[in-house]
Amino acid sequence: MTYAHLFKTSLTGLTTNRSRSALTILGIVIGITAIMLVISLGGGAQALILGQVQGLGTNTIAIIPGREPTGPSDVSALYSDSLKIKDVQALQNKANVPDLKFVMPTVFGAGTAAYEANAYQVSVFGATERLAEIFDLTPNRGEFFTSDDVLSRTDVAVIGSKVVEHLFGSDNPVGQKIKIKGRNFKVIGTLPPTGGGSLFNFDSMTLMPYTTAQDYLLGIKYFNRIITQTGTDAQVPAAAQDIARTLRDSHNITDATKDDFTVQTQQDLANRLSTITGALTWFLVAVASIALFVGGVGIMNIMLVSVTERTREIGLRKALGATDKDILSQFLLEAVLLTAIGGLVGIILGASLAYIIAIVLSKGLGVNWQFIFPWSGAIMGLVVSGLIGLIFGGYPASQASKKSPIEALRYE
């Protein structure tokens, strides 16, 4: 039997029972669609997150208090107050870290901001005037705070668009005073809406000099994070080492494994986020694979029914000269064709859905969500669905090939 006729025979077998064939492959279609969707969306999310991280500048180095815990009993990971002003001063010393363009200490907190009868839960972000430059923040009304404000601990605040909306409605907040934790802060500027896609959502934030936030609002002497930038990307690795050495000196640490701080470059962060989104994607793929498995069992079930139903056809073919191998190939190819068609439909369906979702996310949320056609997923989907046909079609096909030809002669 030639391959062309084998193919034709199998195809005829499938088209004779179109609606059943369609229902049979539904499980495979759903499984492959889910996998394509997950891989495509996972890729899109990863691209978006990495874009955000890299948007901060790949020459950015962040210093975080505490260290990655090395084990459950590693309590020093909790040193959240290890970064002090003397560390900032040490880092600012060009003799210690020559490549740094600037050093910006930051503090975070939360509180309720009130204006007249209105109140709104805000995040307080204390930093230096460099904040505007790093995050490309330009007030749409008023202006940003200055280095003088930082030095003299002025009670000023720059508020995000959501804060404006909840406290002032359509009124101009500039020059007004808002109350946070019982202290008045003068609004000197407001920020335009940044949209939901940003890693930092400035819309519901209140920005102020870190000195003001430390002394009057949070009552702390340490920093939550120190953000630095080097002149060029190439200086990042050396600067990161210089920073770590400087801080160990400053904290009298001799053993690097006992660090009470973590130096994180944007590249580290990007790598870590890639690992997380990648792991998440593959986890979801594994879940979606259950659908594929169930689909495969469905294929086997239908093929077994089909083999029983077509006993006479099998017997007849054997009586006319078909060998066991001819029958085996015919039914195996039917199963593989079924699943491969299912896989193909799933790939098209999954990619189309991912494309639609990409458009909806881009338009609806205003984020720069890119549609990614997962070639690896498509190829894998096709191979896997074909394999499912081979695996789950194998048993029914071998049952078919073992049928005795005299069954064709048994009368109805």
Next chain:
Amino acid sequence: MTTNIIEVKNLKKAYHDGITETVALSGVTFNIRKGEFVAIMGPSGSGKSTLLHLLGLLDSPTSGHYSFNGKQVTSYSGDELAQLRNKEIGFVFQSFNLLARTTVLENVKLPLVYSDVPEHEWNERATKAIEDVGLGHRIGHHQAELSGGERQRVAIARALVTDPEVIFADEPTGNLDSKSGKVVMSIIQRLNEKEGKTIVLITHETSTAEHSERIIRLRDGELESDTQVKKRLSADDEYVK
């Protein structure tokens, strides 16, 4: 001198269901010459279907010797038997066994798919076989559009298409009215007389069996009688055009 195409010696077939043994054929011996038209008769349960399965290489005997066209087929493998069935044997079944939703031409071509006949000859061969049974005008029809007699003629064309030595016909008129049955019998008789095909016909109707030259009767798995037909019926004589 004519050679024997079928030589059967002490052929036995027993079925086991695990506990009991049912003997379907308890040792039969006979020969069939090349070009002979033999009818095998017997009541149901006499073992005639079992015998046909064995002679048609669809099943293997429990014991005994079977030589088909000079080959000791009892030692043949499944694939070798499949090849022999394809090349040298044609089957006509009581219930036609045509493929559903398939045209007359495709049905007749089916044995060629499993043969080593080159593909460019398939249409020519199949068309000739269909014309031989008088269905040239039905070649593109689906089997559902045909009458019972026409379906059986398609089955005969399918049996002929590989130009086999022997045609085994298992109650070929059993599902047909008498008029269609006569047409089918006249075609089978013509194949024997004009084309020299060996015919082995299974039937329980004496009138059908008398179209043959020789009648082998079975009873309870044994050969009861083996007689020449003295006054052969000719289907053409009775067939009113």
